[in-house]
Amino acid sequence: MRKFGLIGYPLTHSFSKKYFTSKFAREGIVDCQYDLYEIPDISLFPKILSENPELEGINVTIPYKEKVIPFLDEMDPACQKIGAVNCIQNKEGKLKGYNTDYLGFRQSLESFLGNTRPKALVLGTGGASKAVVQALADMEIPFQMVSRTRSEKHGWITYQDLEQNPEFLETHHLIINTTPVGTYPKTEEMPQINPNYITGMHKVYDLVYNPEKTFLMRSLEARGALVKNGLEMLQLQAEAAWRIWN
The missing domain is CATH 3.40.50.10860 (Leucine Dehydrogenase, chain A, domain 1)
Incomplete structure (x- = not known):
């Protein structure tokens, strides 16, 4: 076996x-x-x-x-x-x-964005964000990392910075959540993004897939954003893993 x-x-x-x-x-x-x-x-x-x-x-x-x-x-x-x-x-x-997360995410993001390449806000700086930022760099998409703690060294901003400076959301139309916030069973939580700054210009990619529509996705979709969860990425990365093992 x-x-x-x-x-x-x-x-x-x-x-x-x-x-x-x-x-x-x-x-x-x-x-x-x-x-x-x-x-x-x-x-x-x-x-x-x-x-x-x-x-x-x-x-x-x-x-x-x-x-x-x-x-x-x-x-x-x-x-x-x-x-x-x-x-x-x-x-x-x-x-x-x-790292098959990289392969799965990149393929999935390319189909989500089509020919557009909007600037991105990457929520979270943990292990899951690493494949994401590598894919963004390789796709030549400029990005800004958002963390709970500011880091001058890494150029990270905080969620408070987002709240106080609406221009971040005015200039970055792709939001990628790499944090586990909003995952089952704590489904009524979301990263601190003010939905009032969201428009029909925004696209939201949430790596969370359980629930299928996270609180973040529902909240920003209500303001006109186009949303996608991480299920396709997971399926693509699983198939990539299977190819590696065989």
């Missing part, structure tokens, strides 16, 4: 297990199984590997996309540039890291 799985914490609403289990059933793949490995600390990762020698492919989710890097033998060059890993190939005990 070929084994694949996901490490992260917590794993209460994993997309990957559902996706791969139904993929195996749909495509008649009988010798594969996909499991969840919920670990409260990344130091338990080697134990997962030693207890599951058949594990060929591993997805990595919050909060281990950066923390898993020291455990790897090598990294795909594109992944090195991003500095976060969400997919690992285990070949004869050698672990190689990839």
Whole structure:
């Protein structure tokens, strides 16, 4: 039996297990199984590997996309540039890291934007934002990072800055949420964006996919914005991971 799985914490609403289990059933793949490995600390990762020698492919989710890097033998060059890993190939005990979030996000964003390239506000500066900003840079889309804490060094602004300077939203018509705010079960929360500054010019891409329409998406769509969730990105990154493992 070929084994694949996901490490992260917590794993209460994993997309990957559902996706791969139904993929195996749909495509008649009988010798594969996909499991969840919920670990409260990344130091338990080697134990997962030693207890599951058949594990060929591993997805990595919050909060281990950066923390898993020291455990790897090598990294795909594109992944090195991003500095976060969400997919690992285990070949004869050698672990190689990839970032399929980048591939999934870029492909999905290109279809969302069409020929337009609006300036972007990226909400959040954690592991999930790394693939996003790399894709934006490669697509030549200027972006501004927004964090809870200001950083002169990194050029990050805060949500208070957004509130006090409406020109950020006047000049940046693409809003990308890379934070987990608004994820099930806390579905009535959203990052601090003032809907009064939103117009029909804005496009909102929320990496959250559960619920299907986040509070952020609903609130900004009500002001005329075009919205999209992270489901297509997840499907694209899952297929990219499957190609890597095979």
